[in-house]
Amino acid sequence: MTAKRILVVDDEAKMRRILELSLKSMGHDVEQASDGQEALAILETGSFDLVLTDLRMPRLDGIGLLRALREADNDIPVIVMTAYGTIETAVAAMKVGAADYVIRPFEMETIEMAVTRALTMQVVQRENRFLKEEVSRGWGDFVGTSKPMQDLYDLLKQVAPTRSSIFIVGETGTGKELVARAIHVASGRSGLFVPINCAAIPAELLESELFGHVKGAFTGALRDRIGKCELASGGTLFLDEITEMPVGLQAKLLRVLQEGVIEKVGGNTATPVDLRVVAATNRDPQQSVDAGLLRRDLYFRLNVVRVDVPLLRDRHGDIPLLVDYFIHKYSIELSRTPPRMSADALAILESYAWPGNVRELENLIERAMVLCRGDLITVAHLPAGLGPAPAVPTTGAADVDAKAAPNKSDSLSLRLHVDELERHLIDEALKRAGGSKAAAARLLQISERALWYKIKRLGMAERA
Structure with a gap:
């Protein structure tokens, strides 16, 4: 983490000095104030990233300082320190907007962890605000600033304004429909975004869903019905799970795309349509073509531009952003104050493989x-x-020898063997990184927070 400007507010000069030395050892720039009034004056002179304040002080106490900042619409994170560790003071501090609450006396490690957590969450919230601003400009509910997501944004900005057909490929749960909606919004097309899930509709009804039908076309057709293609004229037709569409119907869809007209089931009148088609699948498209699930000519027609949606396990750095986004989303739905997530819980989420x-x-x-x-x-x-899901390393497999598994037990416990493998790999990464946790985390392709969590869980603190 880069150096941050931190304001320490305490009426005890000795405590201010101790905190200043500790925070400077973390690489931060520190200024001091003796009470809330002095702190407000200092905050008006420049930009700070964090306030660390005592609760009980003369003139203006910690709660008063918090209230003054929030009333001035200043969302700087504030950590409150107090020797009066009652539930009432904790609740009061959190209600006013404290980022964290530390009870005195405390170990300096506790303060350092609270500072790191508050600064990390500040970055997450700032990035999330930026993303929400992007949403308001019409890019959908995208959350993520990782390299894979930045590449996706760049590609969508290029292809969205065109009329080209787009083929979206991604595992279940990656957000393929979200990508399709964003393409439609950014395309500038005035018509509707009309999705249809080809796997969710029985094959015998799918043709009617796509093209519509006339009254009496089949049993139950009591009136004329407009199909999804006609509804999407002037807009975007999103064909989700295109490989689940019957091959015979794929031929009719190809004709619609080539000629720009549809005929309703049971009808004989051609209706012109202006379609921009976006298709999606969670299968490998080429394998689907080879297996006869997707017509080759339709695939070529749809696959003008291919968009691959990043897997969550390939962008673990976005997990804090996503966690914050979903916490706030469900806080609104549940009508409650958004809770925070503990560092241990977040570390587990960051190290999980996320198959869904x-x-x-x-x-x-x-x-x-x-x-x-x-x-x-x-x-x-x-x-x-x-x-984290256990996985066999794809590189350096020869380095993982008998040390990576328990030698003194015939236990078949998967957890035991995985723990030993993790210990070995962490030891090796720390050796190669010269003891640097940040460098070791990069070698292991996990976050530094996840590495700290694993070191603690595996009882490796004395070795690290």
Whole structure:
């Protein structure tokens, strides 16, 4: 983390000096104030990233300082320190907008962890505000600033304004429909965005859903009906799970795309349509063509531009942003104050493989919000057994020898063997990184916070 400007507010000069030395050892720039009034004067002279304040002080106390900042629409994170560790003071501080609450006396490690957590969450909230501003400009509910997501944004900005057909490929839960909606919004087309899930509609009804039907075309056709293609004329037709569409119907769809006209089921009148088609699948498109699930000519027609949606396990750095986004989303739905997530719980989420991608994360946060009654989501609110999925290393496999598995036991416990493998890999990464946790985390392709969590869980603190 880069150096931040921190204001320490305490009426005890000795405590201010101790905190200043500790925070400077973390690489931060520190200024001091003896009470809330002096702090407000200093804050008016420049920009700060964090305020660390005592609760009980003369003239203006910590709660008063917090209120003054929030009334001035200043959202700077504030950590409150107090020797009066009652529930009432904690609740009062949090209600006014404290980022954290530390009871005195405390270990300096506690303060350092609280500072790191508050500064990290500040970055997350700032990035989330930026993304929400992007949403208001018409880019949909995208959340993520990682390299894979930046590449996706750049590609969408290029292709959205064109009339070209787009083929979206991504695992279940990655947000393929979200991408399609963003393409439509950014395209400038005045018509509707009309989605249709080809896997959710029985094959015998799908043709009518797409093209519509006339009264009496089949049993139950009691009136004329407009199909999705006609509804999407002038806009965008989104064909989700295109490989589940019957091959015979794919031929009719290809004709519509080539000729720009549709005929309703049971009718004989051609209706012109102006379609921009976006298709999607969670399968490998070429394998679907080879298996006869997708017509080759239709695939070529749809695959003018291919968009691959990043997997969540390939952008773990976006997880804090997504967690914050979903916590606030479900706080609104549940009409409650947004809770925070503990560092241990977030570290587990950052190290998990996410086979269900963003949809799985959203469901997990919704569940945690329902179970959490307080203001902190902890490991206890996460599903049992949640953790990093064991995987065989794709490189350096020869380095993982007998040291990576328990030699003195015939146990078949997967957890035991995985723990030993993790210890070995963490040891090796720390050696290669010269003891640097940040560099070791990069070698292991996990966040530094996740590495700290693993070191603590595996009992490696004395070695690290």
